[in-house]
Amino acid sequence: MSNNNKRVALITGASSGIGEATAERLAKAGYRVFGTSRRAAPGAGQRLFEMLPLDVNSDDSVEALVQEVMRRAGRIDLLVNNAGFGVAPAGAEEVSIEQAKSIFETNFFGVLRLTRAVVPYMRQQGSGRILNIGSVLGFLPMPYGALYAASKHAIAGYSESLDHELRTRGIRVSVIEPAYTKTPFDANMLEADAKLDEYHANRATVNKRIQEVMANAQPPSVVADTVLKAATAAHPKHRYTPEGLASRLRFLRRFAPAGIVDAALRKDLRLDDNPAPHSR
DSSP: OOGGGSOEEEESSOSSHHHHHHHHHHHHTTOEEEEEESSOOTTGGGSSSEEEEOOTTOHHHHHHHHHHHHHHHSOOOEEEEOOOOOBOSOOGGGSOHHHHHHHHHHHTHHHHHHHHHHHHHHHHHTOEEEEEEOOGGGTSOOTTOHHHHHHHHHHHHHHHHHHHHHGGGTEEEEEEOOOSBOSGGGGGOBOOSSOOGGGHHHHHHHHHHHHHHHTTOBOHHHHHHHHHHHHHOSSOOSEEOOTTHHHHHHHHHHHSOHHHHHHHHHHHTTOOOSOOOOOO
16 A cells, blocks of 8 residues: 555654554554654664654644644544653652643643644544543552652543544544553653652552562553554544553442552552651
8 A cells, every 4th residue: 555545643752662562553554654752763764654853842843743744644644642751659749840840741731732733634634533642540549650640630631521522523532541561661750859758668669569560561562452443443432441450440440449449559559558657
């Protein structure tokens, strides 16, 4: 199939991990894929998709990217908002307002920028699909990960609301909510800038537990398969959870009593419910 007859997909954060796996999966499924990265990605010549530079925190960079994709392909049928970064375990009190803003700047407002830039072209086409990579933390709490969880809750609410606004224009919006996924994601995690001794023990406990789970986490290909399923669904859903842990957590959140979910979460993270002694 020539490039002129292929559906066109734009994927942010495609230099590694979920973004790269998704770009490769869509390319194999027949899409013409444009991936993005802030820096030049190694091995670009061996990839099945084209790579373009993008800083999701810059209005000018986003506009330039979308214009370049339109120049090359003439349309955008699928936008996958994947770019984002993680936050190392820390109490919410240990994250400054400036850091909180930086988390939302990339993880939420980056999604907003790309979506706002692409939607006008999809409206002109009368069709399109937008898939935002969220997390199970978009429907579950995360002790010692409150700001990251907040950004993913924001994506979930934005995605569902936007879908209602755009579906009469032939555009559908869904959020993909994976659980732990084995990627280089944690290599660039943001460390809290106002750490307190009061949180040291629990912070270390949660971090240890996360490392244990990550050792057996699913590969990003599982998420990529879910993205393809959502992209091609005749009747798309608001939310998609990949098979495995994410689907089990979604089931528990939906059907289990809140107290059971709360207790299970604390038990899994090894959090002690006994109050700490007051310091003087």
